Structures are given as C-alpha cells and as structure tokens.
Amino acid sequence: MPTNRNSNTLILKRLGIDTQWEYYIYMQANCHICRSEGFESLTRVQVTFQDKTIIATLNVLGSDLLNNKQASLSESAWKALGVKEGDKIAIAHLHPVESMSLVRSKIYGKRLNESDMSAIIKDITLGHYSGVQMAAFITTCSGDNMDVHEIAALTKAMVNIGQKLKWKKKMIVDKHCVGGLPGNRTTPIVVSIVAAAGLTIPKTSSRAITSPAGTADVMETMTNVSLTLKDIKRVVNQEGGCMVWGGAVQLSPADDLLIKIEKALDFDGEGLMIASVLSKKAAAGSTHVVIDIPVGETAKVRTLVDAHKLKYYFTVVGQVIGLEVEVIITDGIQPVGNGIGPVPEALDVLAVLKGDKNRPKDLEDRAILIAGAILELANEVSIGQGKFAAQQLLQSGSAYEKFLAICQVQGGFKTPKLSPIVHQIYSEKAGILRTIDNRRLAMIAKLSGAPSDLGAGLILHKKMGDKIKKGEALFTIYTDTQGELNYTLKYLAQQSDILTIT
Amino acid sequence: MPTNRNSNTLILKRLGIDTQWEYYIYMQANCHICRSEGFESLTRVQVTFQDKTIIATLNVLGSDLLNNKQASLSESAWKALGVKEGDKIAIAHLHPVESMSLVRSKIYGKRLNESDMSAIIKDITLGHYSGVQMAAFITTCSGDNMDVHEIAALTKAMVNIGQKLKWKKKMIVDKHCVGGLPGNRTTPIVVSIVAAAGLTIPKTSSRAITSPAGTADVMETMTNVSLTLKDIKRVVNQEGGCMVWGGAVQLSPADDLLIKIEKALDFDGEGLMIASVLSKKAAAGSTHVVIDIPVGETAKVRTLVDAHKLKYYFTVVGQVIGLEVEVIITDGIQPVGNGIGPVPEALDVLAVLKGDKNRPKDLEDRAILIAGAILELANEVSIGQGKFAAQQLLQSGSAYEKFLAICQVQGGFKTPKLSPIVHQIYSEKAGILRTIDNRRLAMIAKLSGAPSDLGAGLILHKKMGDKIKKGEALFTIYTDTQGELNYTLKYLAQQSDILTIT
Structure with a gap:
C-alpha cells in the first residue's frame, strides 16, 4: 500500500493495447509516480482500483500518448480491474514475491x-x-x-x-486421456455413452497446450463451452453430463496460468501434468476417474516404462486426494480418427456418434473401451461387460441423442465448418504406408492455424498398413489464410518421411 | 522470409513505448498482415529493415493509435533496427526455435x-x-x-x-570475485596495483545481477565505463589496465542477455556463473586469472564445501579453455568496506587508494591479498612475496596515480556523489555487534534504489565485534526519492536482527 494514497494515483486513458494474459501498465516517463517511486520499464507494480488489485508490468512512454497525470492499462488488465476511461487508479511498489x-x-x-x-x-x-x-x-x-x-x-x-463443485449424487465419474495423440477425441463420445447409461459425468476439458486441438477446442466448434458454474450444474443435473471448457470456471486457476507458459515453452512436465489433471477432477467433484495413456514412439508417452510410471503416479496421487483412479494403457502408434484440428476432429466425433458408414473405427473402438472401463469402475455393469454395454448405447443411438441433448442445454448445437482454403498432399510413390510421425503431423496442423483457427488442420485419408498408389491423396490441409498455407507447405517441403511408404 | 515481400510491409510510426531489452512490435488488429498471417498478440515475429532482422513480440492494437498500414516498435527495437518514422519494415513468421x-x-x-x-x-x-x-x-x-x-x-x-580481444603481450592477467559480499569492491584497487607493477590487466566487469552494485556500476560513478573495443585497446596499451563494463563491448553477448533474466529471477546457477566469468576472461584475451571466493553464512557461497566445488569447476573449465586459473578462498562473514551501493563503495575505493586515515582496512587487506596472488601467478615476484610487493605499490601512491591515469584515458575522473535524501539508523540497545546479515543488508541497499540510482545505498558505521552504545548510529541510508526511503524503512521495520547486538 502506498504511504500516501492520493500521491500515487493517475487517471486512466484507454490505448487499446492487447498483451493477452500479461497485465501491462503504461505511464509517462516523467510522471510524478515514476519519479518519486523510482519506477522504470519492466518494474512490476501493484495497481489498485476500488477493492481490486492486480500486478502489472510497467512500460514507460517517452512520447505524448499520455500526459503526466495519466496512465493506461493493457486490455486484459483493463478488464480484470473493471475500469473505464477517467477512473483513478493507485499504483504502489510490489513486495518481493516471497515464495x-x-x-x-x-x-x-x-x-x-x-x-x-x-x-x-x-x-x-x-x-x-x-x-x-x-x-x-x-x-x-x-x-x-x-x-x-x-x-x-x-x-x-x-x-x-480454486472453486469446488458439489453434487447431489454420491458417485461422480470422469475420464482423461494423456494427450499427444493427434485426433484422439474420445471425450464427447464417452461422455455421451456414460451419461446415456445414467451416470453423472461433469466433464471439463482444457484447450490445447502443445497440441493442435484440445477437447474444449473441438467442442467449441459444435456448441458453447464457456459456461458458468451455475450453468454447468444446470446442464449436468438435467442431462447427467456436460462437455465444457474448464478454464472458464476457474476450477484450477493457477493451472490455467501455468498452462499458458507451458504453451509458450512447448513442454509440460509429467508431475505438472498429473497435478493439472487430477486437481481439475477433484475440483469438479469426481470420485471415480479412468485415465487413458496411449503409448507410441511419436505419442506423448513413448514407452511402456514411462506409461507404467505415470500409472503409478496417477494411482498414488489419486489416493492421496481421495480419488479412485483406474489407468488403462493403450496403443498410440498412429493418429486416432482421420482429422487433426478442432473442426476435423469434430467431424470424426459426429461420424462415430451417428454411426456413419465411413466413421473412423479406431476412434469408435477407443471410445467404447474407455466408456466400458468407466461403466465397470462405477459398478454399473459387472467386470468384463463394460465394452458390450457401451457398444449397445452407441449403436442404439442413445449416445447420439444424449450428445445432442447436452449440446442443446449448453447453448445449442451447430454444425462444424472446415476452413475455406483447401490443399491436398499426394503420394510421390507407391507402396505400403509403414509409419506416421504424429509429432510432425501435429506441427503441420498447428502451422495451418489450429487450434486458434477452429476450422484449420488436416484430414488424413490413409491409415498405417494401407496400400498407396503413386499420386493418391494422403491428406488434405485446411487453412483460413493463404499466408498460413504457404508457411505450412514451406515447412512440409523441408521434411521427409512424415509418412513412410515402402 | 515472406513469400511476397511487398505484401508483408508496414510503415513505421513512433509511439515511444519503452520495454527495455525486450523487443515489441505494435500492429493494428485488422491490418492485412495480422489477418493474412494469422498473427495475434504475443506471437513472436521476424522484423526486417534493409539488411537487419530482429525477433519481436507482437502486441495488437484495438484502438486508432495506428492505422492498418502502420506499425510501431518499442524503443529498444527501434534502436536495434536503426529505423526512423516512415521507414518500411517487413514482417514474417518466425521459424520454430529448433535449439x-x-x-x-x-x-x-x-x-x-x-x-x-x-x-x-x-x-x-x-x-x-x-x-x-x-x-x-x-x-x-x-x-x-x-x-x-x-x-x-x-x-x-x-x-x-562473441568478439575476442588480441594483445601484443604474451601474458595477460585478470581477477574475478564470486559476488554476494556487499561492498567487496577490490577490483579498482587490484587493477591499479597490478598495472602499476607493469602487468597487463584488461579488466571488464559486469553490472549488478542480484546485488546492489557491480564493479561496472561502482566505476561508472567515477569515470566512463562504456568503451568500444578500440578505446579499450587504446587505454590498455597506454596504461596497462582498464576498468570497463563488459556488456558494452559484447565480449559475451549471450551472457549479457541471460544475466537480464537471471536478474528478473533473482538467481544464477553456479555452472552459468562459471561459464559467464571464464567466457568473459577468455574473450578478453586473458591467460592468467585469480578467482576470489569469499565464504560465509550470508555470502553467495555459504560453505567451504561449496567453495571447493567451485574451485574444482573453475580450475578444470579453465584448463579446457586454456586459462591458468588460481582460486583463493577467503573469509566472507561480513561486508567488506563501509559502503553498499555504487557511490558508497566508490568512496571506500578512493579512501584505500589515497591511504586516508579512516580507510576501510578490510578492503585494503583483501585487495593486497588478490593483487599479491596475481603478481605471484604471473611470476612477477617469487612465491610468498606478492603481498609485500602489492602493499608497496599501494603505499607509495603508485597505485592511486595509476587509477587516476586509467580513469583519465577512459574519459576523465569525476568525484562520486551520494544521493541527497539521508536517513540514519540508530541502535536500540547497547552491546557487542555479533552478526551482520549480508543478504538483508543488500536488500535494503537495493530497496533504496541501488544500483540504478548510483548515489543510493548505505554506509555502515560499525564492524562485527564493535562495542555499540544505545542510540549510536549503525548505518546511514541514502536515496534519491522520498518514496524509496519510505519503502526501505517499511521493509526495515518488518525485519529483526539484520545486525545482532548482545
């Protein structure tokens, strides 16, 4: 707190600078606060308006954008403090961060x-x-x-x-897949099956961290995913399940901030990942959780040894915080489904739910496996009967009905739309498709604009083991802009063997 | 490189935003580049003007500070590209940083x-x-x-x-003290003695990383320390030694950037520290280096075990890169000299060089010890004779003469001036001064404005073991502004036992 509050106030002027989640304050180099407090650019300061305080990084202005009684805030800081032009803010030294x-x-x-x-x-x-x-x-x-x-x-x-959700039912189920496998979008299918079975599954998902799409990004192409806690409760109480973005409800607010930095670093450690996953499950009020760990050379988890270590961590940490955790280790050698990117993956999900003739069978099989494990963990069916029960709920159309019902109460269902600029990649030789490099395929989808451009990404036309003719289409790239397509193709031209055909 | 250079250009307008060393570019949200390339805030982009390219972080503007054909750069980026208003810059996607x-x-x-x-x-x-x-x-x-x-x-x-300095003489000596001991400003004294002895010592120093003053900050209060390579050569060839800021000559440009982040983190690891120190010595053309490691509970190196590990690292890494390194481990229990902060420490240095009656003897003793070790390592005197020879050069006034001569050719000598706002701290009890907490004393000097305010910091009036009367002055704080004094005193009021008196 400043010694003398009045001496540390400035009047707000809006400059409209978007610095995303990082809060910035702009002040004149020769304003009285910079001079009396010894502030210079990059100093981190406390900014207070009425009863709200944020920490912001200072940028000093040498120009006349502000006079020496004015300050400005970056757009996110402006929103966080809830201010308007002409409001008076107080600026103070930041105490050293002791932790x-x-x-x-x-x-x-x-x-x-x-x-x-x-x-x-x-x-x-x-x-x-x-x-x-x-x-x-x-x-x-x-x-x-x-x-x-x-x-x-x-x-x-x-x-x-963070906030914690409380439910009337005693048993609350959930699932999570340890990412890194492009297109592995089982969640919407699993939630629909499990909720159709009468269980309660308040699923919150994250947006992509280092991948081309998170489940929240995929669901956003079909319905509203930014629900308040109150609305989540309404949806779950009515339909038994939801498919929403966890970040909007701040179930684990520290995690939301950490994930932004992990994204900038393009890595997240396994301990952080476990804490991130299980903290959100516990905060959502879950009691029984199935964790799917796909293993493959180019998946996030590369070896069975690593997978078993994660299984150990998930199980033990689950026990410590009072969660029943069942970990299943699955094959992660190739992408699941055909699409990579929010809309391409949403199209796969819909194909499976509707039972389309050309639906990706691998995605369907995985969803049934996980939904079956949840049904068994929840004692809904006896051990060994889970997969069969899940399959029935999918084939009967109950799961698809449940999916549409959930979308409806979340804000209405809309049809996902691919990006307008389309470019096909053809095979330069004939042979058998032997390997698929998931990491570089994910990179291509990211360069094309996914996940921030929801319609961007790619659709694979072949699976491992398929016979390929020379000149046959291997995959199709979708982008919003020509610039992104050019950039993606430039990267692609420098790579070899993303798909190996021999 | 952009596919089509012209389509990726914008006209510069100066907004005068100071973001220090971090380069920022400002563009309108709906300018054609943001739209066609899919750029959003915090995207890192390549910015090219003529033959120069920098990487900058994008901030998008939602206001009318820029029109959609204009861009702006933060002040440091503006300077790095050497642009003026109206210049046309090209903006392109940044390739992923492979390393x-x-x-x-x-x-x-x-x-x-x-x-x-x-x-x-x-x-x-x-x-x-x-x-x-x-x-x-x-x-x-x-x-x-x-x-x-x-x-x-x-x-x-x-x-x-980085750049490397070459010298005519075969033997080039240098010294370094592993920091953390407030006031330990032996360098100007050692350089003066060693150069007076006829050796060549092209000393480059750093600014403070996490301490209230680096040697470059201290020297800056007395002379110009930002010399070009050409000027450093002139000074050293003429006087045998220099005392300049290493950052200005980019002897280790990566290190200069890393140090800025280490400062923001308030830590630097020992391996990084060794690489930072020895890379600068090697780049400066040194052949024989004496490293001083003060050890004490509240110094940077706390135990003899840690000091010996550092000694091992320094010696072995020195061998690998062809440097003869001699490490001396010294007592780091209490601050050296009386001052903490650039000007307060400069005053101590001058008192020792001039042989003032009230000069800090501990600083003098340390400088003689190190200068003596250099004289012996360089075979200038026989083993065991170093300290005596160093003492003679100091007492005879040769070292002070050399100091003034070096300052003169670096740009002229000026008298250091303390900050105008003065506040004395008195003892609340009588007894013997038993311990001094170096870390918290350094924090007080930093809160008072050191090192960015050169005249700020504190001067200690007592040493460990001194008898203290109740109400006697323990130390004096100097600040440029009342705000900084208030903040320092507030911190001080929350602390106990920075000086223990029993």
Whole structure:
C-alpha cells in the first residue's frame, strides 16, 4: 500500500493495447509516480482500483500518448480491474514475491512440501509471478524432477485454491486421456455413452497446450463451452453430463496460468501434468476417474516404462486426494480418427456418434473401451461387460441423442465448418504406408492455424498398413489464410518421411 | 522470409513505448498482415529493415493509435533496427526455435555437448529466445544440474560467439570475485596495483545481477565505463589496465542477455556463473586469472564445501579453455568496506587508494591479498612475496596515480556523489555487534534504489565485534526519492536482527 494514497494515483486513458494474459501498465516517463517511486520499464507494480488489485508490468512512454497525470492499462488488465476511461487508479511498489525463494530452493535440490506448494500456487493465482518466474517453476518441476509426495502436494495446493463443485449424487465419474495423440477425441463420445447409461459425468476439458486441438477446442466448434458454474450444474443435473471448457470456471486457476507458459515453452512436465489433471477432477467433484495413456514412439508417452510410471503416479496421487483412479494403457502408434484440428476432429466425433458408414473405427473402438472401463469402475455393469454395454448405447443411438441433448442445454448445437482454403498432399510413390510421425503431423496442423483457427488442420485419408498408389491423396490441409498455407507447405517441403511408404 | 515481400510491409510510426531489452512490435488488429498471417498478440515475429532482422513480440492494437498500414516498435527495437518514422519494415513468421528441443531434452536428463550448447547460445545471441524460454534454459542449468563437461561446453560456446580481444603481450592477467559480499569492491584497487607493477590487466566487469552494485556500476560513478573495443585497446596499451563494463563491448553477448533474466529471477546457477566469468576472461584475451571466493553464512557461497566445488569447476573449465586459473578462498562473514551501493563503495575505493586515515582496512587487506596472488601467478615476484610487493605499490601512491591515469584515458575522473535524501539508523540497545546479515543488508541497499540510482545505498558505521552504545548510529541510508526511503524503512521495520547486538 502506498504511504500516501492520493500521491500515487493517475487517471486512466484507454490505448487499446492487447498483451493477452500479461497485465501491462503504461505511464509517462516523467510522471510524478515514476519519479518519486523510482519506477522504470519492466518494474512490476501493484495497481489498485476500488477493492481490486492486480500486478502489472510497467512500460514507460517517452512520447505524448499520455500526459503526466495519466496512465493506461493493457486490455486484459483493463478488464480484470473493471475500469473505464477517467477512473483513478493507485499504483504502489510490489513486495518481493516471497515464495520465489521456495522455487530457488527447489532448483537447488530441496523437496517442496504441501505448505511450500500452497504458497507458490497462491502467489501464482494472485498474479504475483511474472512469466519468467513461472517458467522457472515449471522447468524445475519438469523432467521427473518431482517425487510422488511433491506431485501430491502440488495437486492438493491446486485443488484448494480454486472453486469446488458439489453434487447431489454420491458417485461422480470422469475420464482423461494423456494427450499427444493427434485426433484422439474420445471425450464427447464417452461422455455421451456414460451419461446415456445414467451416470453423472461433469466433464471439463482444457484447450490445447502443445497440441493442435484440445477437447474444449473441438467442442467449441459444435456448441458453447464457456459456461458458468451455475450453468454447468444446470446442464449436468438435467442431462447427467456436460462437455465444457474448464478454464472458464476457474476450477484450477493457477493451472490455467501455468498452462499458458507451458504453451509458450512447448513442454509440460509429467508431475505438472498429473497435478493439472487430477486437481481439475477433484475440483469438479469426481470420485471415480479412468485415465487413458496411449503409448507410441511419436505419442506423448513413448514407452511402456514411462506409461507404467505415470500409472503409478496417477494411482498414488489419486489416493492421496481421495480419488479412485483406474489407468488403462493403450496403443498410440498412429493418429486416432482421420482429422487433426478442432473442426476435423469434430467431424470424426459426429461420424462415430451417428454411426456413419465411413466413421473412423479406431476412434469408435477407443471410445467404447474407455466408456466400458468407466461403466465397470462405477459398478454399473459387472467386470468384463463394460465394452458390450457401451457398444449397445452407441449403436442404439442413445449416445447420439444424449450428445445432442447436452449440446442443446449448453447453448445449442451447430454444425462444424472446415476452413475455406483447401490443399491436398499426394503420394510421390507407391507402396505400403509403414509409419506416421504424429509429432510432425501435429506441427503441420498447428502451422495451418489450429487450434486458434477452429476450422484449420488436416484430414488424413490413409491409415498405417494401407496400400498407396503413386499420386493418391494422403491428406488434405485446411487453412483460413493463404499466408498460413504457404508457411505450412514451406515447412512440409523441408521434411521427409512424415509418412513412410515402402 | 515472406513469400511476397511487398505484401508483408508496414510503415513505421513512433509511439515511444519503452520495454527495455525486450523487443515489441505494435500492429493494428485488422491490418492485412495480422489477418493474412494469422498473427495475434504475443506471437513472436521476424522484423526486417534493409539488411537487419530482429525477433519481436507482437502486441495488437484495438484502438486508432495506428492505422492498418502502420506499425510501431518499442524503443529498444527501434534502436536495434536503426529505423526512423516512415521507414518500411517487413514482417514474417518466425521459424520454430529448433535449439529449444535441446533445452527440453536437458530438462529430461540429457547432457548437452559442445554442439548443443553452441546451437542454444547462437539462438539466444540472435534474440530467438523469448524471456520464458531463456528462463527455462537458466533454470535447467542451475542448482548443480550441469556436470563439468557441460559447463566447459557452455563456456566454449559463449567464448566462440562473441568478439575476442588480441594483445601484443604474451601474458595477460585478470581477477574475478564470486559476488554476494556487499561492498567487496577490490577490483579498482587490484587493477591499479597490478598495472602499476607493469602487468597487463584488461579488466571488464559486469553490472549488478542480484546485488546492489557491480564493479561496472561502482566505476561508472567515477569515470566512463562504456568503451568500444578500440578505446579499450587504446587505454590498455597506454596504461596497462582498464576498468570497463563488459556488456558494452559484447565480449559475451549471450551472457549479457541471460544475466537480464537471471536478474528478473533473482538467481544464477553456479555452472552459468562459471561459464559467464571464464567466457568473459577468455574473450578478453586473458591467460592468467585469480578467482576470489569469499565464504560465509550470508555470502553467495555459504560453505567451504561449496567453495571447493567451485574451485574444482573453475580450475578444470579453465584448463579446457586454456586459462591458468588460481582460486583463493577467503573469509566472507561480513561486508567488506563501509559502503553498499555504487557511490558508497566508490568512496571506500578512493579512501584505500589515497591511504586516508579512516580507510576501510578490510578492503585494503583483501585487495593486497588478490593483487599479491596475481603478481605471484604471473611470476612477477617469487612465491610468498606478492603481498609485500602489492602493499608497496599501494603505499607509495603508485597505485592511486595509476587509477587516476586509467580513469583519465577512459574519459576523465569525476568525484562520486551520494544521493541527497539521508536517513540514519540508530541502535536500540547497547552491546557487542555479533552478526551482520549480508543478504538483508543488500536488500535494503537495493530497496533504496541501488544500483540504478548510483548515489543510493548505505554506509555502515560499525564492524562485527564493535562495542555499540544505545542510540549510536549503525548505518546511514541514502536515496534519491522520498518514496524509496519510505519503502526501505517499511521493509526495515518488518525485519529483526539484520545486525545482532548482545
């Protein structure tokens, strides 16, 4: 708090600068606050309006965009404080972020306990950490550098800081797939089957972190996914399930911030991933959770050894926070379904739900496997009967009906639309399709504009083992702009063997 | 490179936004480049003007500060590209930074070899790494997480990317003190003694990383420290020594960028520190280097075990890159000299050089110890005679004369001036001064404005073991502004036992 509140106030003028989630404040170099407080560019300061306070990074202006009694805020900061032009904001020194000393001690080998993790997660949630500070925390918690106690402590800290959902039913089920397998969009199908079976599955999903599409991105092409807690409750109470974006309800607000930095770094450590997944399940009120870990050379998890380690972590951390967790390890050698990107994957989901003749069977099989595991874990059917029961609910059309009903109460169903610029990639030789590099295929979908352009991405026309003729179409790229298509094709021209044909 | 250069150009308008070392570009949300390339805020893009290219982070403007044919750059980016209003810049997609995959593999336990380190350091030097990416590299290389081969590889990579100084003489000496001990400003004294002895010591120093003053900050209060390579050569050829800021000559440009992030994180790992120190010595053309490691509970290096590990690393890495390194481990229990902050420390240096009656004897003793070690390492005197020879050069006034001569050719000597706002801290009790917390004392000096306000900081009036009367002055705080004094005093009021008196 400033010593003298009035001496530290400036009048807001809107400059309309979009810095996304990073809060910035703009002040004149020779305004009285910069001079009296010794502020310079990149200083992190406390900005207060009425009862709200945020932490923002200072950019100093040498020009006359502002006079020396004015300040401006970046668009996200403007929104977070709920201000309008002419409002008076107070600016004060930021106290040193004390929990950063815990991050430093972790880098130097100390284990972090529950109270350490709570202090860090609290400061991150309050916006006290800058991007580079969050990057240091993420890095030191990545690469198998957290033991199971630390992961559990981090998970608990994340659960405790956010909102928690309460339900009338005792048993609440959920599922999660450890990402990295393009097109593996089982969630909408599984939720529809499980809810059609009468179970309660309040599914919150994330947007893509390092992949071309997250489930929330895919669902957004078909319905509204940004629901309030109140609306989620209404949807789940009415239909038994929902398919919404978790970020909108701040079930794990620290995690939402960390994920943005993980995205910029293009990596997320396994401990962070487990904490991220299980904290959101616990906060959503789940009691029984099935985790699917696809394993393959170019999937996120590459070996069975890694998969079993994750299974161990998920199970133990689940126990610590009171979740019944069942982990299934599946084949992750090739993409699931035909599409990669929000709309391409949504089209696959709809094909399976509708039972289209050309539906991707691999996606259907996976969805049935997972839905079956949930039905068994929840004692809805006896062991060994899950897959059969799930299949029945899908084939009968009950699951598709349930899907449309959920979309309806979430805000209405809309048909997903591919991006307008279309480019086909043809095979330069004949032979058998031997391998598919999931990572580079995901890169192509990302370069084409996915996930931020919902219609962008690609649709594969062949599966591993298929016979390919020379000149036959291998996949089709969809982009919103010619610039993105050019850039994607340039990358593609530099690559060899994304699909190996011999 | 853009596919069509003309379609990717915008006209520059200056907005005067200071974002320090981070390059930003500002564009209208609905300009043709944002639309055709799919750019959004925080996208990192290539910006080209004539033959120069930089990487900048995009901030999108929703207001009318720019029209849709205009762009603006932050002040540092404006300067780096050497542009003026009305110039036409080209904007293109940034290729993914490939060496980040090496950083990721390091986080997952892979050792980095010389070619890995070279790739990373090259990308950092070119500005391809964002702040969060550099933070990830720094974090994974901190906390004893690099072995001696990796430290050597990093050091070599840093040496190879920058400029290298060549000298006519065969033997070039240098010294470095591993920081963390407030006030330990031996460098100007050591350089003066050693140059007075006829040796060549082209000393480049850094600015403060996490401390209240670096040697370059201290020297800047007395002379010009931002010299070009050509001027450094002139000074050293004429006087045998110099005392300049290394950052100005880009002897290790990647290191200069890394240090900025280390400053924001408030930590630097030991491997990074060794690479930073030795790469600068090698680039400066040194052959014989004395490293001083002060050890104490509240110094940077806390235990003898840590000091000996550093000694091992310094010696071995020195051998790998062809440097003769002599490490001396010294007592780092209390601050050296009386001042903490650029000007307060400069006043101590001058008092020792002039032989003032009230000069800080501890600073003098340390300077003689180090200068003596250099004289012996360089075979200027026989083993055991170094300290005596150094003392003679100081007492005779030769060192002070040399100091003034060097300042003169660097740009002239000026008298350092303390900040105008003065506040004394008195003892609340009587007794013996038992301990001094160096870390928190450094924090007080930093809160008072050091090192960016050169005159800010504090002057201690007592040493450990001194008898203190109640109400006697313990130290004096100097600040440029009342705001900084208030903030410093507020911090001080929350602390106990920075000086323990019993």
